[in-house]
Amino acid sequence: METLNKEIQTKKTIKKIKISGAEAVVKCLLEEGIELVYGYPGGAIMPVYDELFKYENKIHHVLTRHEQGATHAAQGFARVTGKTGVVFATSGPGATNIVTGIADAQIDSTPLVCITGQVNSSLLGSDAFQETDIVGISTPVTKWNYQITKASEIPEILAKAFYIAKSGRPGPVLVDITKDAQFEELEFLYKKCEKIRSYKAIPTINNAKIHEAADLINKAKKPFIVWGQGVILGEAENEFKAFIEKTDIPSASTALGLSALESKHRLNVGMVGMHGNYAPNVLTNECDVLIAVGMRFDDRVTGNLNTYAKQAKIIHFEIDPAEVDKNVKTDVAVLGDVKETLSSIIKLVDKTTHKKWLQEFTKLYQIEYETVIKDQFNPTKKGLTMGEVINRINTETQGNAIIVSDVGQHQMFACRYANFINTRSSVTSGGLGTMGFALPAAIGAKMGQPNREVIAVIGDGGYQMTIQELGTILQTNVAVKIVVLNNSFLGMVRQWQELFFDKRYASTVMTNPDFVKIAEGYEIEANRVTDRSNLNEAIKTMVSSKTSYFLEVVIEKEDNVFPMIPTGASVSDIRLS
Amino acid sequence: MEEKQNFTVSVYTENNIGLLNRLSAIFLKRHINIESMTVSHSEIEDVHRFTFLVNITETLIKKVVLQLEKQIEILGAFYHTDDEVIYQETAMFKLSSEYLYDERIQNKLKLRRAHVVTITKQYFVIETTGFKEDIDKLYDRLKPYGLLQFVRSGRIAITRPKMAISELLIEN
Numbered sequence: 001m002e003t004l005n006k007e008i009q010t011k012k013t014i015k016k017i018k019i020s021g022a023e024a025v026v027k028c029l030l031e032e033g034i035e036l037v038y039g040y041p042g043g044a045i046m047p048v049y050d051e052l053f054k055y056e057n058k059i060h061h062v063l064t065r066h067e068q069g070a071t072h073a074a075q076g077f078a079r080v081t082g083k084t085g086v087v088f089a090t091s092g093p094g095a096t097n098i099v100t101g102i103a104d105a106q107i108d109s110t111p112l113v114c115i116t117g118q119v120n121s122s123l124l125g126s127d128a129f130q131e132t133d134i135v136g137i138s139t140p141v142t143k144w145n146y147q148i149t150k151a152s153e154i155p156e157i158l159a160k161a162f163y164i165a166k167s168g169r170p171g172p173v174l175v176d177i178t179k180d181a182q183f184e185e186l187e188f189l190y191k192k193c194e195k196i197r198s199y200k201a202i203p204t205i206n207n208a209k210i211h212e213a214a215d216l217i218n219k220a221k222k223p224f225i226v227w228g229q230g231v232i233l234g235e236a237e238n239e240f241k242a243f244i245e246k247t248d249i250p251s252a253s254t255a256l257g258l259s260a261l262e263s264k265h266r267l268n269v270g271m272v273g274m275h276g277n278y279a280p281n282v283l284t285n286e287c288d289v290l291i292a293v294g295m296r297f298d299d300r301v302t303g304n305l306n307t308y309a310k311q312a313k314i315i316h317f318e319i320d321p322a323e324v325d326k327n328v329k330t331d332v333a334v335l336g337d338v339k340e341t342l343s344s345i346i347k348l349v350d351k352t353t354h355k356k357w358l359q360e361f362t363k364l365y366q367i368e369y370e371t372v373i374k375d376q377f378n379p380t381k382k383g384l385t386m387g388e389v390i391n392r393i394n395t396e397t398q399g400n401a402i403i404v405s406d407v408g409q410h411q412m413f414a415c416r417y418a419n420f421i422n423t424r425s426s427v428t429s430g431g432l433g434t435m436g437f438a439l440p441a442a443i444g445a446k447m448g449q450p451n452r453e454v455i456a457v458i459g460d461g462g463y464q465m466t467i468q469e470l471g472t473i474l475q476t477n478v479a480v481k482i483v484v485l486n487n488s489f490l491g492m493v494r495q496w497q498e499l500f501f502d503k504r505y506a507s508t509v510m511t512n513p514d515f516v517k518i519a520e521g522y523e524i525e526a527n528r529v530t531d532r533s534n535l536n537e538a539i540k541t542m543v544s545s546k547t548s549y550f551l552e553v554v555i556e557k558e559d560n561v562f563p564m565i566p567t568g569a570s571v572s573d574i575r576l577s
Numbered sequence: 578m579e580e581k582q583n584f585t586v587s588v589y590t591e592n593n594i595g596l597l598n599r600l601s602a603i604f605l606k607r608h609i610n611i612e613s614m615t616v617s618h619s620e621i622e623d624v625h626r627f628t629f630l631v632n633i634t635e636t637l638i639k640k641v642v643l644q645l646e647k648q649i650e651i652l653g654a655f656y657h658t659d660d661e662v663i664y665q666e667t668a669m670f671k672l673s674s675e676y677l678y679d680e681r682i683q684n685k686l687k688l689r690r691a692h693v694v695t696i697t698k699q700y701f702v703i704e705t706t707g708f709k710e711d712i713d714k715l716y717d718r719l720k721p722y723g724l725l726q727f728v729r730s731g732r733i734a735i736t737r738p739k740m741a742i743s744e745l746l747i748e749n
Binding site for chain 1: 591594595599602606640643644646647649650651652
């Protein structure tokens with residue numbers, strides 16, 4: 001890196017050398033400290049790939065087996081490292097294939113820079129071979145996008161792209177570059193973007209609001225915190241912990257906020273939402289002050305808005321002004337970078353205890369444990385439960401693993417039961433609910449944190465949506481562990497059919513292939529567990545493996561995730577069975 | 578139920594390709610119909626101004642404006658009620674020349690402060706500027722004569738309260 005920077009410096013000062021647009025793209029990545037790119041080549045982006053080839057000792061390109069896989073891998077990488085994920089795709093189908101990943105990154109605030117090749121600028125709009133209007137298509141699901149038709153635009157636009165993706169509330173950016181702009185020459189000069197006049201990454205902090213919030217918190221008898229991914233994105237885990245420990249406030253996480261606070265912290269009362277824990281959902285409607293920190297009151301969190309925390313004063317710590325009052329009307333909105341606002345409020349809040357209030361959470365947890373959790377961990381039925389598999393993974397990894405979950409029942413079991421000690425340890429597709437997310441995301445996560453154990457927990461449905469990424473594992477030797485919880489059903493939909501559609505299992509029965517053989521076909525060591533007596537040993541073997549490993553666990557077919565807030569119901573009407 | 582009303586939404590933007598798509602997508606995703614729209618230069622150099630007219634609740638417009646403003650290339654977005662703006666629309670009517678000296682038409686034009694902008698042997702063109710309702714009335718009155726063409730602009734509006742946009746730019 002350093003030598004290259006020097007090289008560039010020299011070029012800047014001595015004489016301006018012309019390079020191609022394609023080479024400029026690669027140099028921009030180097031300037032931004034990018035070492036890893038996920039992608040898939042094709043006609044319209046070949047000049048960039050040709051340059052990547054020349055720089056392969058500086059930038060590692062991971063060839064996924066589908067462009068969607070590239071986006072999810074980049075997301076997994078971004079989520080565990082806090083860095084920006086980079087994706088390359090060609091025009092047309094290459095570009096449309098990344099749209100799902102971009103939409104996922106947009107709704108889950110993941111920083112991505114996606115670079116797509118485009119047909120020659122002279123052909124734009126002519127329905128040329130592999131032409132799609134990817135800027136038009138991606139507009140509603142990107143934080144920003146732009147089409148480059150002149151090589152000279154490349155440094156400035158890519159600098160902007162990286163700045164926009166990562167700053168403020170992060171998100172995906174797409175830059176579409178016509179093939180002629182990749183060939184065209186330019187005088188390369190890179191200047192990092194630090195400001196855009198029409199974009200305010202972080203709103204100005206209003207100290208009066210922090211005082212108002214502190215007053216409310218100091219007067220509260222039953223304060224309750226719901227935190228989200230904002231705590232992680234804002235790197236405010238320490239400030240958050242100091243804040244709750246000083247105020248002794250019971251705190252619950254959204255699905256995306258998981259692992260910002262260790263699962264077993266005495267003030268961590270679990271997860272809110274549709275399949276969250278009993279206590280935090282019920283007591284949302286009993287607290288007197290609800291403090292939302294870096295979360296956006298998603299409908300899966302709030303249930304029926306008309307009956308959500310109506311008795312409480314609402315304080316909202318938020319970086320994005322458009323989220324304030326979007327779903328829940330707040331009494332005090334504390335805008336700003338959560339690391340700064342939390343640091344400020346810590347000084348203003350009283351050190352106190354809420355022993356009796358915390359006991360209410362413990363009491364309700366006991367009820368949930370007796371009616372739901374106990375039977376998951378120590379099942380009375382013959383069939384294996386998803387809960388006991390996650391619990392066993394906890395035992396073997398001691399909570400040190402990164403758990404990447406897909407979408408569906410297994411995801412809710414993973415989010416409910418996985419034990420996290422470190423931040424950035426839970427990676428899941430929350431807002432978009434993208435089946436097929438986990439396998440490629442786990443690949444990216446492992447590449448981002450090669451020294452940590454990364455376990456993908458996937459259902460038999462979602463696994464087959466991106467199963468081709470086993471090829472990426474084969475080619476890169478990335479040591480990802482894969483657990484497929486196989487109930488031969490699209491389990492979550494089946495659960496809803498059982499509960500709300502009189503058990504009419506329309507198109508949710510899955511006839512599955514031999515997953516072990518498939519994994520072995522990709523030279524991945526594989527095992528299948530059908531019986532409880534083999535579970536512990538199998539998970540132990542998987543965790544201790546130094547290479548990638550596939551484990552299929554055959555699960556009780558018609559098991560349900562509880563507790564559950566049925567759609568349209570109030571959080572306090574959460575069902576335990 | 579909160580009542581729907583007219584809101585004039587003024588959006589100050591950079592002058593870049595594709596912004597219209599990005600802005601209209603925000604109305605689209607909330608299933609809001611744009612009643613009219615105009616785009617032009619604004620009072621600030623290099624800054625463009627979109628003027629949208631929508632008929633929705635105030636709760637909703639607040640959220641929409643925040644989501645518009647959040648877009649990277651938007652400098653500022655504001656909404657105003659009809660009372661807070663001075664607004665106008667322009668319309669043009671093309672009629673066959675046989676009605677050129679028709680007194681009934683002449684009277685209507687005087688009444689609505691409309692005037693003739695072009696006359697040929699075959700047709701003549703009338704232009705008027707006013708409130709939407711004024712143009713609607715003239716349209717209703719001219720329609721029986723068989724309009725060869727009719728076109729109207731979107732709403733353009735100047736707000737009575739000060740626009741905070743220049744200050745926003747200085748602050749940045």
